[in-house]
Amino acid sequence: xxxxxxxxxxxxxxxxxxxxxxxxxxxxxxxxxxxxxxxxxxxxxxxxxxxxxxxxxxxxxxxxxxxxxxxxxxxxxxxxxxxxxxxxxxxxxxxxxxxxxxxxxx
Amino acid sequence: xxxxxxxxxxxxxxxxxxxxxxxxxxxxxxxxxxxxxxxxxxxxxxxxxxxxxxxxxxxxxxxxxxxxxxxxxxxxxxxxxxxxxxxxxxxxxxxxxxxxxxxxxxxxxxxxxxxxxxxxx
Numbered sequence: 001x002x003x004x005x006x007x008x009x010x011x012x013x014x015x016x017x018x019x020x021x022x023x024x025x026x027x028x029x030x031x032x033x034x035x036x037x038x039x040x041x042x043x044x045x046x047x048x049x050x051x052x053x054x055x056x057x058x059x060x061x062x063x064x065x066x067x068x069x070x071x072x073x074x075x076x077x078x079x080x081x082x083x084x085x086x087x088x089x090x091x092x093x094x095x096x097x098x099x100x101x102x103x104x105x106x
Numbered sequence: 107x108x109x110x111x112x113x114x115x116x117x118x119x120x121x122x123x124x125x126x127x128x129x130x131x132x133x134x135x136x137x138x139x140x141x142x143x144x145x146x147x148x149x150x151x152x153x154x155x156x157x158x159x160x161x162x163x164x165x166x167x168x169x170x171x172x173x174x175x176x177x178x179x180x181x182x183x184x185x186x187x188x189x190x191x192x193x194x195x196x197x198x199x200x201x202x203x204x205x206x207x208x209x210x211x212x213x214x215x216x217x218x219x220x221x222x223x224x225x226x227x
Contacts, residue, residue, distance in 0.1 A: 043143075044217070048206070048215070049211070093165045094167065095141065095213075096153070097153065
């Protein structure tokens with residue numbers, strides 16, 4: 001099966017840039033989607049098709065995907081960005097999620 | 107606006123059965139595939155099952171094949187998940203999610219708030 005690898009945690013200083021990675025074999029050939037989940041809440045789509053922001057998601061969120069790594073970048077991080085972030089792909093009639101990354105804003 | 111409201115969760119004994127429902131509104135339900143995704147306490151997201159817009163194609167995670175059945179009633183704008191032979195490891199919040207498909211990929215553009223299933227004796 002196809003595995004997606006995310007760091008367990010990422011810390012970022014308030015106002016700085018956070019980078020959350022999602023690794024997978026030749027993931028650059030797949031479309032990657034990202035979800036934000038705050039404690040006690042349902043996940044929210046924050047990036048789709050690698051680099052597209054849904055309506056209502058701030059421009060501070062951006063995404064890229066190449067080679068073995070997909071990346072979600074959050075610029076000018078705010079306290080409200082603290083959450084768990086999950087990458088996801090669709091592969092062989094199955095949805096796969098990365099293990100999730102806890103983003104802490106210091 | 108899109109709304110997905112799950113129901114049917116609760117406490118059930120190992121080996122028991124349960125049927126979860128997801129009432130959809132704010133979009134043309136019969137035009138979209140739907141998914142179930144679950145999350146065990148303190149753990150990550152796990153995709154469970156998908157059903158095509160017309161109910162004619164269904165896909166399942168290996169971990170639930172043979173025990174879970176996804177279905178839908180387009181006349182009622184409702185998605186279902188029938189769960190049999192429940193195990194303690196099925197304890198989780200179960201979310202329904204609306205499907206969006208583009209080229210060869212699918213993702214979840216809207217999620218419900220989830221319903222908690224607890225399997226315990």
